Amino acid sequence: MLRLEGTALPFNLDVTLSCGQVFRWEKKGHWWIGAMRGKPVRVRQDGDRLFFSGAAEDEIVQYFDLDLDLEGVLAGFPDDPILCQAIEEARGLRIVKQPAWECAASYIVATFANIPGIRSRLRLLCERFGEEIAPGEFSFPSPEILAESPISEIRNCRVGYRDRFLSKTACIISETPGWEERIAALPYREARAELLTFPGVGKKVADCIQLFAFHRFEAVPVDVWIDRIIRTYYLEEGERYSYDQIADCARLVFGPCAGYAQEYLFAARNGIMEQKK
Known part of the structure; x- marks a missing residue:
């Protein structure tokens, strides 16, 4: 205790x-x-x-x-x-320190999916490629295991087109000792550029990895909810804004820990947007 x-x-x-x-x-x-x-x-x-x-x-x-x-x-x-x-x-929400590989793989799988769908895909991946660590509970598969596995088997875990991204990124990571330390040592912008070289990693996934695995609190993942909140409350209506403009606005408003602010806004998203109806 x-x-x-x-x-x-x-x-x-x-x-x-x-x-x-x-x-x-x-x-x-x-x-x-x-x-x-x-x-x-x-x-x-x-x-x-x-x-x-x-x-x-x-x-x-x-x-x-x-x-x-x-x-x-x-x-x-x-x-x-x-x-x-x-x-x-x-209040009391904390950003956990996720293992970097598990975080990267999870968010590659998570693109264009809701939370129940993401959980289902990850459970299938763990059941098929992980080790049983307790009755009905499985470890997260290593990049080496996924790199060696046929893409067709990865696809059977309902990950769709993400199968090849997950396989290729697993290959890169399994063949790159010290990749975590390299990313951790780079400034935010350079680290994001490095993460963007991984197949299946776009700006949002890269920011998720930086925030949730490397605790770069200036990283602001912009999903549809954060996009709506920032546009609704902090930017001029009717204008077109890019991903980076939304994230930069959050950093300008909330400061160096804007990623933490983002997570609180996401957690309270329903109540926040309900006010505008």
Whole structure:
């Protein structure tokens, strides 16, 4: 059991794992069931206490980034009514530190799909190519396994045209030792340019990888919801804006941790857009 105090507060496990940044955690009763480092993990929260099994305390702290002064991050945002509403609704949401390969593969698979569809595809991939780590629970397949697998088998996991992207990116990563360290050492713009060389990785996927795996908080993934919110509340109506213009607007409004603001806006998207109806 881990008592949440100091920088570990605020923390809301339910919002953190259900907000759409990760796809392989499932809530069963009071417990969230998932996997970390190829091991089955269970986590539940009761107020300021976090109960878990299958992982060491330092692994839990690192994964949920409980050493981050989240209160300081939130306090550093401008006094913006829309963001304040989102923070009030989703307070305690933390951006988890996902394994880089799993994050990249997940978001390649996630393009043009809703969250239930993404979860279904990833579960099929894990069942077919991962290792069973508990009854009915599977590890995420390594890039080496996917690189060696026929594209037809990957396609059978309902990933559609993304099969060749996943296969090619798995090949590149499996043949590039130290790729994570290289990306982590580059400035944001250069790192994004490097990620864009991977098949299946466009600007949004690259920003998702930077935000959710490398914790580049200036990365602002722009999906249809963030596009609508930024256009509706922060830009002039009737104009055409590119992906980069939307993301740059978010960085201009919210500052160096705009990626964190984006995640809160996404978590509270329904209530925010309901106001404009």
